[in-house]
Amino acid sequence: MSNRKVLRMGLIGAGRIGKIHAHNIASRIPQAKIAAIADVNLKAAQQLAGELHVSNVYEDYRKIMGDPDIDAVAILTSTDTHADLIIAAAAAGKHIFCEKPIDLTLERVDKAIAAVHKAGVKCQIGFNRRFDPSFTRLYQLIKSGKIGKLQILRITNREPAPPPVSFVKTSGGMFLDMTIHDFDMAGYLSDSDVVEVYAIGGVMVDPAIGKAGDIDTAIITLKFANGAIGTIDNSRKAVYGYDQRVEVFGSGGMATIANNPANAATYSNAKGVLTDKPSYFFLERFAEAYTAEMSEFVKAVLANRPTLFTAAESRKPVVIAMAANKSLRENRPVRIKEIK
Numbered sequence: 001m002s003n004r005k006v007l008r009m010g011l012i013g014a015g016r017i018g019k020i021h022a023h024n025i026a027s028r029i030p031q032a033k034i035a036a037i038a039d040v041n042l043k044a045a046q047q048l049a050g051e052l053h054v055s056n057v058y059e060d061y062r063k064i065m066g067d068p069d070i071d072a073v074a075i076l077t078s079t080d081t082h083a084d085l086i087i088a089a090a091a092a093g094k095h096i097f098c099e100k101p102i103d104l105t106l107e108r109v110d111k112a113i114a115a116v117h118k119a120g121v122k123c124q125i126g127f128n129r130r131f132d133p134s135f136t137r138l139y140q141l142i143k144s145g146k147i148g149k150l151q152i153l154r155i156t157n158r159e160p161a162p163p164p165v166s167f168v169k170t171s172g173g174m175f176l177d178m179t180i181h182d183f184d185m186a187g188y189l190s191d192s193d194v195v196e197v198y199a200i201g202g203v204m205v206d207p208a209i210g211k212a213g214d215i216d217t218a219i220i221t222l223k224f225a226n227g228a229i230g231t232i233d234n235s236r237k238a239v240y241g242y243d244q245r246v247e248v249f250g251s252g253g254m255a256t257i258a259n260n261p262a263n264a265a266t267y268s269n270a271k272g273v274l275t276d277k278p279s280y281f282f283l284e285r286f287a288e289a290y291t292a293e294m295s296e297f298v299k300a301v302l303a304n305r306p307t308l309f310t311a312a313e314s315r316k317p318v319v320i321a322m323a324a325n326k327s328l329r330e331n332r333p334v335r336i337k338e339i340k
């Protein structure tokens with residue numbers, strides 16, 4: 001791919017997130033071109049390819065790996081396929097963007113990271129919140145010292161509706177699927193490492209989630225290496241929409257991220273003032289971040305510089321999620337170093 005001006009990408013996975021990334025690349029990232037789309041559900045791949053005028057459509061992702069004219073792949077498939085696809089892409093010498101997380105076991109996460117390092121390809125994992133303008137602003141405030149010494153970090157992450165039980169069964173559970181974004185943000189915003197977690201949780205939204213062995217509501221307390229403490233609270237169902245709020249509090253001040261309303265209008269009358277609910281879900285709330293993360297990946301590959309977030313860095317939130325699962329099971333605080 002020497003001196004290419006436009007990155008030729010193969011997309012694997014044409015589901016919910018696959019469609020978002022595909023449309024972003026096609027319409028908002030001029031430095032990339034979709035050369036092929038593959039999905040085991042050929043109809044889904046064909047439909048997406050039709051919308052975007054992509055002529056190479058496959059059921060078998062190996063056709064993408066074998067195409068010498070494709071520089072990079074975007075792995076947008078179900079989580080249980082990520083590690084194998086990363087290993088296959090690295091072996092084929094393709095640069096890799098992969099959705100989070102790499103895998104639900106550390107053994108397979110490590111195998112995939114080793115394959116990336118051995119091949120010397122670039123690999124960025126889709127922790128999109130790192131590319132959201134509000135989260136970035138909070139990080140800058142902390143990094144520049146304006147918050148002073150960080151003392152308390154609070155993250156609220158509540159979804160508007162629970163996922164189908166079929167998804168819950170393959171997701172690895174709420175901590176590895178949903179809270180994993182908060183664990184990543186905890187490390188990022190504290191500019192430190194989580195050293196201990198204590199998780200409590202329950203089934204308050206949908207008994208079917210409990211029957212599938214998962215929880216839908218949780219509070220997690222965190223201790224950081226820099227001495228700060230924090231909380232994360234999660235629910236799979238907030239009736240008012242996607243609730244994404246953060247507060248950082250330190251010796252020099254405080255900063256918050258509030259919800260983005262679906263529109264900025266307010267209506268006032270004799271009873272009160274009405275604004276719209278928060279934007280419905282992640283596709284709306286983080287639309288800008290999905291484009292920014294893919295754009296960053298494309299630019300890093302074309303410029304042959306490291307990506308802003310690597311496969312190796314993406315291991316940390318997986319380890320914290322595993323510690324939270326252990327804490328929930330054993331009803332005690334768990335040190336991160338207990339997880340191997």
Ligand SMILES: NC(=O)c1ccc[n+]([C@@H]2O[C@H](COP(=O)([O-])OP(=O)(O)OC[C@H]3O[C@@H](n4cnc5c(N)ncnc54)[C@H](O)[C@@H]3O)[C@@H](O)[C@H]2O)c1
Nearest residue numbers: 013014015016017018039040041076077078079081099100
């Ligand atoms: N970063 C985020 O905000 C975010 C949001 C949603 C989903 N995700 C992640 O994206 C991934 C996909 O989630 P989704 O909600 O789009 O799921 P989905 O079920 O809607 O789509 C997954 C697609 O992958 C296809 N697929 C599965 N195995 C395949 C294989 N071996 N080869 C080719 N295609 C294959 C399926 O047929 C399906 O079309 C998950 O890992 C999830 O954690 C991330």
